[in-house]
Amino acid sequence: MTTALTEAPADVAPAAAHRQRRRRRATGPLAVLPLLVFVAISFGVPALAMLNGAFTVKDQATGASSYTTANLTGSFQGAYLTALIGSVKLSAVSAGLATVLGLPLAQAVVTSRFRALREAVLTASGVLANFGGVPLAFAFVATLGNSGVLTRHLSLTDKGWNLYSFWGLVVVYLYFLIPLMVLTITPALDGLRPQWREAARNNGATSVQYWRHVALPVLAPSLLGGLVLLFGSAFAAYATAAAMVGSAVPLVTLQIADAISGNVLVGQENVALALSLDMVLIAGLVMAVYLPLQRRSARWLA
Numbered sequence: 280m281t282t283a284l285t286e287a288p289a290d291v292a293p294a295a296a297h298r299q300r301r302r303r304r305a306t307g308p309l310a311v312l313p314l315l316v317f318v319a320i321s322f323g324v325p326a327l328a329m330l331n332g333a334f335t336v337k338d339q340a341t342g343a344s345s346y347t348t349a350n351l352t353g354s355f356q357g358a359y360l361t362a363l364i365g366s367v368k369l370s371a372v373s374a375g376l377a378t379v380l381g382l383p384l385a386q387a388v389v390t391s392r393f394r395a396l397r398e399a400v401l402t403a404s405g406v407l408a409n410f411g412g413v414p415l416a417f418a419f420v421a422t423l424g425n426s427g428v429l430t431r432h433l434s435l436t437d438k439g440w441n442l443y444s445f446w447g448l449v450v451v452y453l454y455f456l457i458p459l460m461v462l463t464i465t466p467a468l469d470g471l472r473p474q475w476r477e478a479a480r481n482n483g484a485t486s487v488q489y490w491r492h493v494a495l496p497v498l499a500p501s502l503l504g505g506l507v508l509l510f511g512s513a514f515a516a517y518a519t520a521a522a523m524v525g526s527a528v529p530l531v532t533l534q535i536a537d538a539i540s541g542n543v544l545v546g547q548e549n550v551a552l553a554l555s556l557d558m559v560l561i562a563g564l565v566m567a568v569y570l571p572l573q574r575r576s577a578r579w580l581a
Contacts, residue, residue, distance in 0.1 A: 326559075329552050329555055329556060329559070330556065332350075332548070332549050332552035333350055333549065333552040333553040333556045334346050334347065334348065335347075335350075335549055336349055336350065336549065337549070350552070350553035351553045351556065353553065354550060354553040354554045354556075354557055358529065358534065359531075359550070359554060361529045362529040362530055362533065363531045363554070363557060365445075365528065365529040365531070366530045367514070369448060369449065369452070369513065369530065370510045370511075370513035370514040371510060372449055373452040373453060373509070374456065374506050374507075374509035374510040374512075374513055375506065376449065376453060377452075377453055377456035377457045377459070377460045377509050378460055378502060378505060378506045378509065380453070380457050380460075381456075381457045381458075381463075381505075382460070382464055382502065384400075384461055385460070385461045385465045385468055386468055388465065389465060389468040389469060401461070401465065403458070404458035404462050405458070405462060407454065407455055407458040408456075408458040408459040408462060409455070410454075411455050411516065411518065411519050412518035412519055412522070413518055413522045415451065415454065415455070415519050416451070416518075416522035416523040417522070419442060419447075419451050419523065420442065420523060423435070423440070423447075423450070424442050424443075427442070430442075443523065443524045443528075444524075444528065447523075447524070448519075448520060448523070448524060448528055451519060451523065452516065455512075456512065456513060459508070459512060460505055460509060463501070463504070463505040463508060463509075464498070464501055464502065464505050468498070471494055471497065471498070475493050475494075476489055476494075479492075479493055500572045501572070501573075503568075503572050504572035504573050507565050507569040508569060511562055511565045511566075511569075514558070515532070515558070515562070516532070517532040517533070520532065521533055521536065531554055531557070531558060532558075534551075539551045
């Protein structure tokens with residue numbers, strides 16, 4: 280009898296723990312329900328409206344609407360196609376340069392012996408990576424514009440410099456893309472184990488050989504993922520280019536704004552929605568590339 284009484288609590292404890300785990304599993308989906316509702320309202324409703332408008336054409340005479348692919352077809356023709364290609368080109372060049380320039384800067388920060396310097400650079404990178412729009416455009420116009428401080432003091436206009444051009448936009452985009460690359464690649468650089476460098480050195484490898492055969496192959500998924508992330512950030516930028524170059528450089532975001540406001544042609548709102556759908560598709564391809572690279576990088580550096 281004593282044995283049965285002493286063993287009863289031991290039998291009850293696993294049952295209680297099992298009931299508690301079942302209760303947690305039952306309430307788990309309810310905990311994320313507000314988030315799902317928020318996402319559905321914030322992203323789902325606009326996405327459905329964009330899809331509906333992208334495939335809808337309204338007859339100006341009768342006011343009747345019909346579903347067609349004319350808007351989507353038109354978004355890949357003429358000035359719209361030129362703007363789409365211009366955005367892809369600008370984003371690819373800016374992201375590539377930011378990746379090349381951001382990697383050595385991040386490596387210098389990671390290997391620095393001064394903790395205060397590392398924290399200062401990372402903090403500044405976090406601020407600069409989110410600094411854009413009209414303030415950034417104004418800062419560059421005042422500094423490197425036609426009448427900017429550096430332009431006049433260094434006579435850059437005589438040397439062929441033009442801020443309001445493709446390469447001028449590249450320079451401006453690098454201002455926030457390089458800090459973003461530093462923030463993206465620093466955790467991966469922290470994951471490089473010192474034992475790998477020591478092993479390479481013990482086997483007679485130079486620093487160049489270590490980076491070529493060990494570090495860069497390990498960092499490749501993170502570098503490609505960072506490149507894709509920078510591409511998406513540059514591809515979606517609007518306010519900086521709109522405030523600085525206007526329509527001087529063809530970009531898809533500027534074309535969408537012109538189509539919605541009717542600056543060029545009236546009644547092109549649905550074409551603007553088709554252009555937005557094109558951007559969403561490109562962004563989806565970017566994320567489809569970025570997420571597997573991020574998982575592979577995490578697996579390598581874990």
